[in-house]
Amino acid sequence: MPDPLHARGPLSPSACSYDHGGIRITDMSGRQVAGVALLGGDRAALDATVRQAWGVDLPDTPRIVAGSGLTFAWAGPDQWLALSDAVDDSGPDLEHVLRTTLGPLAAVTDQGDSRVALRISGPGSRDALSRLLPIDLHPRAFSPGNTALTLAGHIGVQVWQVDSCPTYDILVFRSFARSLHHDLCAAARGAARAA
């Protein structure tokens, strides 16, 4: 039996951590992620199945909701990203679990390697992220549980607010991770300077 293959992220841990001026940036990759999209048009049946399995209502607006063991982030009309709670890829294969549970009600696609999650947190993180994202992150417009698909500079991202610290998670396609990380750190430096 040959040796198993070892995983490697696009950001090396040493290069990726940033902690200055009250802003921390960390690589939060590792959770299993799968795309879920309604098939067959029976939304009520999909809702019921999800509610029964994970105790949560699939959001119809750009929100992220936590169920038991699984979190769903709105990712477009009748589309979601399902994220495992575990921050590593232990536990049963998410794509398999979802396919088994949802059957023909939804298309399920593994996205765990497709996306890298960067977390930015600390008092200055809203200002930092505001420099990078063209959306309004003011608490009156965007609060914990809200998510948005948008552009960070020229890079497509999905962002959501985790808590009012504030903490934000930013999902980006893996191949862009280093570019986004560079831009995020630059924005953090700019925000630290302004503060």
Next chain:
Amino acid sequence: MSPFDAAPTQSPTPGPTPSGSRPRQPTQPFRLAEGGLIDRDTLVRFHFDGRDFTGHPGDTLASALLANGVRLVGRSFKYHRPRGILSAGPEEPNALVELRTGPRREPNTRATTIELFDGLEASSQNRFPSLRHDLLSINGLLSPILTAGFYYKTFMWPAAFWEKLYEPIIRRAAGLGRAADEADPDHYEKATAFCDVLVVGAGPAGLAAALTAGRAGARVILCEDDAQPGGRLLAEQLSLDGRPARDWVRDALAELGAMPEVRVMSRTTVFGTYDGGTYGALEHVTDHLAATAPHLPRQVLWRIVARRCVLAAGAIERPVVFPGNDRPGIMLAGAVRTYINRFGVAPGRKAVVFANNDDAMRTVADLAKAGIAVAAVVDSRAAPSATSRDAARDAGARLIAGGQVTRAIGGRALTAVRIRDAAGREDIVPCDLLAMSGGWNPNVHLTTHHGGRPEYIASLCAFVPSVLPPGMGVAGMAAGVAGTAAALADGSRAGAEAATACGFATSPLSMPSVPAEPSGIEPLWHTLSAFGGAAGKAFVDFQNDVTAKDIGLARQEGFRAVEHLKRYTTLGMATDQGKTANVNALAIMAELTGRTIPETGTTLIRPPVQPIAIGALAGPHRGGHFKPARLTPTHDWATELGATFTAAGLWQRAQWFARPGDAGWQETVNREVTAVRTAVGICDVTTLGKIDIQGPDAAAFLERVYANAWKKLPVGRARYGLMLREDGFVFDDGTTARLGDTQYVMTTTTANAGPVMQHLEFCHQWLWPDYDVRMISVTDQWAQIAVAGPKSRDVLRQIVDTAYDLSNDAFPYMAAAEITICGGQKARLFRLSFSGELAYEIAVPARFGDALVRRLMQSGAPFGITPYGTEALGVLRIEKGHPAGPELNGQTTAHDLGMGRLLSTRKDFVGRAMAQRPALTDPARPTLVGLRPVAPHDVLPAGAHLLPKGSPATAASDQGWVSSAAWSPSVGSWIGLGLLSNGPARHGEIVCAHDPLGGRVVEVEIVPPVFVDPTGERLHA
């Protein structure tokens, strides 16, 4: 008692000095003993034209130069006239300097907006060899040929002389500063901000608007161009509730600063009004510092999205057009007050005030109060107001009612003015300062960017905003509301309206008591002498050297519409966009043509309101960060191997993997190609677009988007797919594999991954919404590696788990399967070949891509495994005649590429109808062929035109082109693909590949496009 700190001991404008020595000036001889918002306890040293001076924090370069008695600051654009300082703000047309040195040198910088910092270096521009002795001022003598339209008239013939002779001379003589020669070392940022109410301008109206909206709880952004908010409140002798106006400003700013939802952005110019409540603003973050600190941007380009906007940008004073009105020492009346009151500087020692309005009479009082003699007050109004009479009397000045300044006297500085009274008597009054005012022009610029034209109000002698962009209100002097009390009230009103519109409950500001401020005015655009030749040039546009006479010339030659006037004379086309010129010009044109000012109209004003550096527009997107880089999962591995990378769209792909001993890239590529043909090679193909398609109607959907048939593709097999645009031309190609009953994975070309996704969504959401199908990109999910060559199966056998049979029968060409490798690792295996060899593509979740490629290298070592890059990939596909980017260029059809037979006749698909147009299937269209030079070592240039042998190299005999070419180590010759008229019928014919860029003509033989293994034996091995 002298009003000055020290009496000057030498001429205020010193003569030339030997280079290398920097004589010290007496300390700021024109600094007033008191007053001003400057820090008198701190000295700031600066250099102008190589001379050392001092100023104080709070000074601008202009105020510091004036404090040091420097009045000659530059030479004009066309005539090289000596020029001084006209204004105290961003409208300055004359005092333009080169700021800083070396890579930070910035031309055409307005001395009136440069905040003084220690060590500042600036130099005058447009003079040769020195400012005082400018040899090119002879242009002034040549002025008969340099009048309006001279470009069009003078240098007509011969054409060749233009480029070689006229233009270099004109460029040397006319022009402004020099840009830096080196790359800008500073960095720039871009950011977006959101607010309920954007307030533009922090004068009385803007501050009142911000306070009113801020107190209501609205999110407010207050932008102020100047370093110090306050506007005219900082520049006037004015009390609010009996206290100095600056105290009121300080209190207002303190209150705004304490509001969490209010953001005051000073040094920030709002330069444009865009659609949907979007505004462009430029924040000067470090322009006022001696050196940019690390991590500090020089400027930030803000995009401000505001639900409502209050424009409170104030007004700009108008000069009067009279002969010699550009002499250093002639200044706008309001600017004189700014220098006295805000900067504590005496702009002269003996002044004349020339105006048509009451506002300018404040200048008379302020001059007198500062101890500056006022020799005369020239009020153009036949019946001067009580304000004028009182001001003149109090200042001990002679009042010339109904008078005019008919000309300015002096060369490099004003020495006297010639005055004519209402009775026509003339007199010469010695003076070194003329404060002039023709009234005020509201700053309407931001109201016009959507095409709105301002409206002329005769009682104000000014244009005010009329049709406003959606969501914008205007307050204070920008709306023609004159006077501090009125501006405060109007600002509060506008702030309340804006906040109310955003859903906030507002209450009006309690108004401070303000002394009466008379503002009576009667029109005066120019003096009667302005068109006379003898009295000299009367300037309308100082920066572009356009005179009243030029406007007369434009009228005479028929350029009477304002847009024609502008282009014919270049009026308003300099970097100041004619802020002090345009209204005077059109008023003069109105008068010359016997029309009213509203009939004459205004030119369209476009963004930006102030010049914006290209660097600020580029922001951080320059150099290596011009665009984001996408990296493949094997990027680090390839880097370790010393790969050379190339950009494929945003992707960085390994171009080749040079080894020590390779003589050059060609040898490397030959080695890589040969390894694939004789042993095995690996190449990261992750960059190909991958789209997961699921749903009961997935097959039916593929039938629509691909030109060929899909219904019969079994699970576990892949197929080549050709995608057309609706106009019938080829859009993209790739292979799509059926992984399950209702699941497919489509691949696209690297370049078209995004466009294909967009196209599929279009087909699904608009054309065929009833198909039950879903798509999601998995490009980044899977690391995909091509393993190609006769030994590829042997290598894969080392890592694929033994449960999977890789034999040709079990896993034939175009097979696809979900498998496991390396002891249970999930993976996908496709038997696809771009090279024509036995080949596979193996995919693993991207995090394992790095480990997979290293494992393949390790397991493949006994078989001679060799990594190859995009260059070898290109050679391999040309050898097999596979079309790629150069052939799929958006102008080729399936027939052109030899794939006409793929077009299904039994179904509807995107592009079907249009692809069958006779013109698109005409065999005379350039069609895919192989090309081989008659002499194998003749370089075949891609892009060369194909011509019949012996025919002239003309468009008429052009029959096609070389689309791709490479040296083929497998064939031992240069080979190429091309598109040639009637190509497939011409195999064996010799044609010429004509490359006019490289100056080469190569004889080539037309051959079938497959150079290696035409029967496909290797592919199916």
Next chain:
Amino acid sequence: MRITCPCCGERGLDEFSYRGDATLSRPAGDPPLPGAGAEAWAEYVYLRDNPSGPHRELWYHGAGCRSWLVVTRNTRTHEILDTERAVNVVRATRKDAEA
């Protein structure tokens, strides 16, 4: 310019791409061909009006939810009068046609 995506909310122009007239409908493409409906096809693929005022257009929110939208835009002022998901528009149109 800012467009309110029915799914994502108001966003800047750079998140969207423009396609064009949303009032055109694709001619029947099923066999028989060739030549059938050539004029209708030429019109669908190539001919476009240049209306002044409100115009129904197809836009794609590619940097957001990937929805195709029917945007009603005043071509003179760039005012966005309405936005709907294209899939809802086409379904409603078909329903109307059937009724």
